[in-house]
Amino acid sequence: MKLLYKSAGILMLAGAFALSGCSGGGGESKNQAVNPDQDTNFNKTGLPIVKEAVSLKMVSPKAALAPNYSEMEIFKRLEKQTNVKIDWENIPDTDFTEKKNLLLASGDLPDAFYGAGFSDYELINYGKDGTIIPLENLIDQYAPNLKALLNRRPDIKTAITAPDGHIYGLPSWEENNLDTNPFFHVINKNWLDKLGLKVPQTLDEYTQALIAFKTKDPNGNGKADEIPLSFMHMQWCSDIAGAFGAFGLPDNLEHRIVREGKVIFTASQPQYKEALKYIHDNWYKQGLIDPESFTQDAAQYLAKGKTPDETLGSYVWWEVEEVVGPERSKDYVLLPPLKGPNGDQMIGRSNGGGPGRGSFVITKENRYPAMTMRWIDQQYDPYMAAQIHWGPLNVVFKKDEKGKLVNLPLPKGASAGEFRQKVAPGTGNPGVITIDDFGKVVDMEPRAQKRADYLEKYYTPYMKKENYPSIFFEPDELDKINRIEPELIKYVNTQRGKFIVDGGVDEQWDSYVKTLEKMGLNELMEIYQKGLDRYNANFKIK
Numbered sequence: 001m002k003l004l005y006k007s008a009g010i011l012m013l014a015g016a017f018a019l020s021g022c023s024g025g026g027g028e029s030k031n032q033a034v035n036p037d038q039d040t041n042f043n044k045t046g047l048p049i050v051k052e053a054v055s056l057k058m059v060s061p062k063a064a065l066a067p068n069y070s071e072m073e074i075f076k077r078l079e080k081q082t083n084v085k086i087d088w089e090n091i092p093d094t095d096f097t098e099k100k101n102l103l104l105a106s107g108d109l110p111d112a113f114y115g116a117g118f119s120d121y122e123l124i125n126y127g128k129d130g131t132i133i134p135l136e137n138l139i140d141q142y143a144p145n146l147k148a149l150l151n152r153r154p155d156i157k158t159a160i161t162a163p164d165g166h167i168y169g170l171p172s173w174e175e176n177n178l179d180t181n182p183f184f185h186v187i188n189k190n191w192l193d194k195l196g197l198k199v200p201q202t203l204d205e206y207t208q209a210l211i212a213f214k215t216k217d218p219n220g221n222g223k224a225d226e227i228p229l230s231f232m233h234m235q236w237c238s239d240i241a242g243a244f245g246a247f248g249l250p251d252n253l254e255h256r257i258v259r260e261g262k263v264i265f266t267a268s269q270p271q272y273k274e275a276l277k278y279i280h281d282n283w284y285k286q287g288l289i290d291p292e293s294f295t296q297d298a299a300q301y302l303a304k305g306k307t308p309d310e311t312l313g314s315y316v317w318w319e320v321e322e323v324v325g326p327e328r329s330k331d332y333v334l335l336p337p338l339k340g341p342n343g344d345q346m347i348g349r350s351n352g353g354g355p356g357r358g359s360f361v362i363t364k365e366n367r368y369p370a371m372t373m374r375w376i377d378q379q380y381d382p383y384m385a386a387q388i389h390w391g392p393l394n395v396v397f398k399k400d401e402k403g404k405l406v407n408l409p410l411p412k413g414a415s416a417g418e419f420r421q422k423v424a425p426g427t428g429n430p431g432v433i434t435i436d437d438f439g440k441v442v443d444m445e446p447r448a449q450k451r452a453d454y455l456e457k458y459y460t461p462y463m464k465k466e467n468y469p470s471i472f473f474e475p476d477e478l479d480k481i482n483r484i485e486p487e488l489i490k491y492v493n494t495q496r497g498k499f500i501v502d503g504g505v506d507e508q509w510d511s512y513v514k515t516l517e518k519m520g521l522n523e524l525m526e527i528y529q530k531g532l533d534r535y536n537a538n539f540k541i542k
Contacts, residue, residue, distance in 0.1 A: 031517040036370035044142070049084035055085045056372060059103065060097035060429075064299045065421040066220060074392040074424060084375045094297055107140060109221060111366040112376075115429040118169050118358025120162075121482045124475050127168040132361040134166040140360045142370050143377035146170070149432055156432065160357040163474050170376065172359035172428055174389060175435040176444065179350050179450050180467075181459045183242035185338075186323070187314045188224075190331035191218035202339040203246045205277070206314075210288040213313035221309045228313045229283065232288035232301055234493045235270055235320040240279070242347050245462070246340030247271040247278070250348030257348065257530065258466040261536065263528045265521060267492045268513050276499040277506065278341075284500050294497050302418075319447055322417035334454060337462045351468035360430045376430055385431030386442040391423040397442070405442040416447045441534050471531045484520035491519065 036042050041050050060069060069075050069088040079085055090109065091099045100116065103109060104126065118126070126132045139146050149158040160171050192199060192209060195216055200206035210228035211219070219226060232238035234253060244251040249264075249271035251257075257264050264271050283289050292300065305312045305324035310323065310331065321329045339345040359404040360376055362369050381389050387404055390396055396419075410419055420426055438444050444452070473481065495512055499505040505512075 002199065015351070033369060034367050034371075036368075042368075044322055044370075044374075046083050049371055050083045053083050053085050053366060054371060055087050056112065056366070056368065057087045057110040057377070058112045058114045059091065059100070059110045060116070060425070061093040062090040063093055063196075063421040064297075065418055065427075066090075068421065069425065072425075073395060074352055074387055077392065078375075079244045080377060082098050082375055082378065084371065093403045109363040109365045111368070112360060112362045112372055114266060114360055114474065115172075115425055116169070116361055117356070117428060118356055118361055120357070120472055121478045123168040123233070123358055124162055124164075126361075127162065127164075127166060128475070130364055132168055133366070134168060135170065135362065135373070136161075136167045138362075138369055138373040139167065143380065145377050145380035149380055149434075153434065156355050159354050159470065159472070161472070163472060164305050166477075168361060169335065169382075170356035170360040170430055171355035171357055171432055172292075172430055173355035173432045173434075174427060175433065176438065176448060176452065177353075178448060178455065179353070180455060181347050181349060181463060182237035182318045183239060183243055183316050183319045183347075184237075184320070184451075184454065185240075185314070185316050185335040185371055186320055187335050188213070188218070188310070188312065188331055189333040190310075194220075194322060197335060200335060200338060201241070203341065207282050207288070210283065210313065211286065214286075214288055217303065218313070219310050220249050223309075226313055227290045227304060227311050228288040229315070230296075230301065230304055230312060231293045231316045232296060232298070233294045233497055235298075238298075238316050240316060242259070242316070243338065244272065245346040245348060246273045246338050246344055248342065248344040248346075249277040250346050251275075252348045252350055254351055254468075255465075255489070256351060256468055258532065260466075261532070263468065263525055263532055265516075265525055267496070267519065273505055273509055276496065277503075278404055279500050280503045280505070283501065289500070291501075294501065308521065311341070318451060319415070319417050321372040321415040321447070326413070326415055334458050337459050345462055346464070347462045347468045348466075349463050352470040353467065354470045355432060356428060357472070359428065374411050379430045380432065380439045382433060382441040385433050386437070388425055388429055388431045389427060390435060390442075390445055391420060395423055396420070403438065407443060407446060416445065425501065468528070468532065469535055471535050473527070473531055477527050477531065481524065484524045488519045488521060489523065490518065491515065 010290060017286060036044065039053050041054070043049055044052070062069065068090050069086070075086065097117070100113065108538055109131070123132070127134065132265050139150070156173070160167050160169065162168060187209065188198065189199065191213060196235055197212060198205075200209050213226050213228040217224070217226070236253060239253065241253065244266070249266055249269050251266045251272065255265055255267040257266055264307045302323055305315065305328070310328065315323055317323045320334070321331050326334060331527040337345050337347040362372055378384055383405065387393060387397065393399065393405070396406055399536050400406045410416060433442065
């Protein structure tokens with residue numbers, strides 16, 4: 001599952017930097033870095049990178065089904081080719097942000113963070129205090145694959161360069177435009193057919209279908225075990241944010257959209273309030289929402305689609321098969337954006353886009369930054385980048401007669417999403433696959449192509465083109481954003497859950513909005529508006 005750090009929200013513990021300031025900042029390493037020019041063990045070009053094996057410690061998140069990276073075939077091959085052994089500390093992706101912050105705050109640093117999802121705020125501030133090192137000179141000297149990419153695509157170089165001119169983090173990107181809407185809303189068509197219901201087109205038709213799922217035993221086992229609707233509250237690709245468009249203002253996980261150049265905070269708008277009221281009154285209050293939707297993790301959620309008796313009526317996820325399995329997936333279909341009480345029918349668009357810029361960072365503790373850069377640069381070869389993101393050659397891919405990576409059949413009974421977790425670090429990790437690479441270097445993953453087709457058919461016609469772009473803010477702006485936004489978003493999301501479960505949005509709305517304003521909502525929106533205006537002005541000049 002994609003990590004939340006891909007969003008532009010800058011969520012971290014503000015106190016981390018205060019603590020890190022006690023850990024000996026100033027950019028001085030506890031260990032004296034090895035001079036690559038004097039290191040006879042180091043090869044500046046070619047493979048292996050070192051003559052005698054050298055170990056590096058790296059900290060990385062891993063997906064729920066992934067083994068430790070030391071057991072992954074892709075990294076075993078890389079170690080054999082480079083002679084660089086990685087001592088992996090893999091942390092479950094659900095716990096990674098917290099653990100990463102603790103490591104940074106304590107000064108107990110690895111040589112590098114891999115698949116790290118460093119936010120802009122973290123890149124700027126940990127770069128400024130020397131916790132992580134600038135990479136542009138290392139790229140220039142020791143990263144021919146990455147250097148070629150940045151020369152070929154100056155827009156990527158611009159995107160990963162901080163306002164102070166340094167590059168602190170390396171990019172991750174699959175340039176396939178699949179992230180515009182991650183909320184694929186699914187319903188059990190087999191149950192609809194049994195109950196004599198058509199695929200809902202309106203919010204009220206959907207509600208009636210959920211009621212029928214709950215009360216008419218569509219799985220036929222004589223038990224009231226059907227779950228009409230399950231989701232994961234405010235989680236990427238599994239939230240019900242898509243339903244909010246039925247009330248005239250679509251939402252996304254950042255509660256921030258753009259209309260005609262103006263930034264709007266959705267979670268303080270009347271349409272958002274009406275959506276919450278409808279969802280409580282018509283879904284939660286009637287027992288149609290799985291109560292665990294507000295607490296479950298991905299493993300629990302995905303298991304609900306694979307119970308011996310089919311129990312899942314409707315859910316949100318960006319791949320049908322990953323939730324219910326390939327055999328059962330034929331029972332489910334996608335819902336289009338549902339038409340709301342006033343005839344509104346639209347879906348939100350994710351913010352950002354473009355490369356993630358904090359996928360890999362090197363810390364001040366690293367004695368071998370040149371060797372580390374040479375190691376990570378292997379993963380910016382387009383063929384290796386594809387394997388890091390989707391899986392290794394002869395496991396996930398084979399090469400066709402033109403040398404292009406084409407997909408092998410999946411193991412029997414495996415879903416692509418689950419198999420990918422087991423054999424590859426996946427999305428968000430180092431490596432860039434550009435739009436030009438698709439079809440030349442690698443075929444688009446079959447499920448990705450299906451997803452692109454679904455987006456075009458079901459969602460793009462109901463989606464505005466404007467979104468909030470990926471802007472690298474000035475340090476003082478990042479300080480203000482980080483001071484305001486984490487707590488404000490946490491409050492908004494907590495209140496959203498309470499309004500859905502407990503109701504009372506009418507009575508508490510004014511107090512809720514005033515609290516947002518006290519927490520700095522207006523100042524936050526002014527910063528985002530200023531950043532957007534600056535971005536648009538620069539874009540027009542270019």
